[in-house]
């Protein structure tokens with residue numbers, strides 16, 4: 346591309362605004378674009394790509410010199426990772442900068458320490474080294490430095506995947522069916538899909554293929570009682586409703602009113618009628634207690650570090666810490682325990698995170714099983730195979746950008762044993778009354 350001085354300046358200002366990283370980078374960028382309405386579509390794309398690209402490669406870029414400035418970060422990123430040659434950059438930089446950029450172009454990351462090559466903070470590498478060889482940590486880190494593709498979920502209540510693919514092809518939008526999710530589509534580029542008629546009519550939603558697979562793992566059936574315990578803005582609730590063919594009762598719980606209200610317009614578009622959102626104060630809310638032992642399927646999409654989404658949210662590396670993981674582990678255990686109490690004997694619970702840290706995943710499940718002997722683990726590969734999805738990552742579902750081109754998801758499926766004791770508890774629980782339909 347031909348880079349103009351105003352474009353370069355705007356990227357530097359955006360980088361300076363984002364860098365304290367007190368708030369999520371995507372929120373800061375949204376505000377930056379709102380406050381700079383004169384920027385055109387191309388400028389915005391360039392600035393966003395540059396800022397997120399720098400965050401993906403920040404450890405490497407900062408290793409190049411001491412006290413690196415936002416301007417130096419932008420220039421170094423354009424030279425090293427955007428392939429801009431020194432002739433293109435020459436009219437925009439000083440002679441000293443030009444010499445420095447020439448050195449950077451020749452630098453070789455593969456001689457640098459693992460933390461820099463993998464672009465992980467030291468505390469993440471330390472945690473991973475307990476169970477992973479350095480070569481795997483590096484592979485994982487490198488795969489998370491790539492931008493994520495744009496995946497869509499076809500809303501099977503309103504459309505078929507083949508029909509959506511055909512419409513996209515007719516309009517020259519390159520797309521293909523996702524390899525695992527039966528309702529997924531992967532776009533080749535990044536068109537502004539949220540202004541497309543298919544999106545506005547509720548036929549498609551933006552959703553990573555890995556996230557879609559969690560719905561197939563839970564596999565709710567028509568007419569069942571289902572809970573999405575940490576529903577947020579409802580990415581997974583909408584898929585669960587579609588898998589239930591809008592029949593039965595689907596509760597979407599969350600502690601955040603704001604996130605649940607973001608679900609409303611999506612729900613309106615979706616054509617579903619069986620979704621009931623409820624804000625809960627916390628996992629011990631009385632609304633949860635009233636549903637004890639009554640639910641067929643429960644999804645726990647637990648609050649987590651989000652490190653598996655570093656392709657999309659590279660700033661999480663600086664917004665999480667060893668301390669925040671400790672707090673998350675306690676929260677995850679409490680939520681899992683409360684959500685499990687909802688399950689009918691013989692029911693299914695899926696616990697999921699978008700983290701690759703065993704502490705947030707296998708360890709939470711291990712501790713839960715020790716204190717809840719009435720629960721056992723179901724084999725995820727078998728559950729997916731029952732849904733005609735040929736994906737075997739073992740007992741747990743473990744997705745990675747490198748192997749599956751999805752975000753880094755973890756999921757465990759659990760079932761509750763049928764016992765005389767649990768049947769007695771069922772009899773005592775009261776029906777839930779006040780539900781709000783969005």
Ligand SMILES: C[S@@+](CC[C@H](N)C(=O)[O-])C[C@H]1O[C@@H](n2cnc3c(N)ncnc32)[C@H](O)[C@@H]1O
Nearest residue numbers: 575576577578579580581599600601628646648
């Ligand atoms: C990973 S996000 C869920 C994303 C959502 N399922 C989706 O697909 O869009 C985790 C959610 O857990 C919610 N949360 C945090 N603490 C909670 C609690 N104690 N009970 C229920 N939800 C909680 C957060 O507000 C957040 O929306």
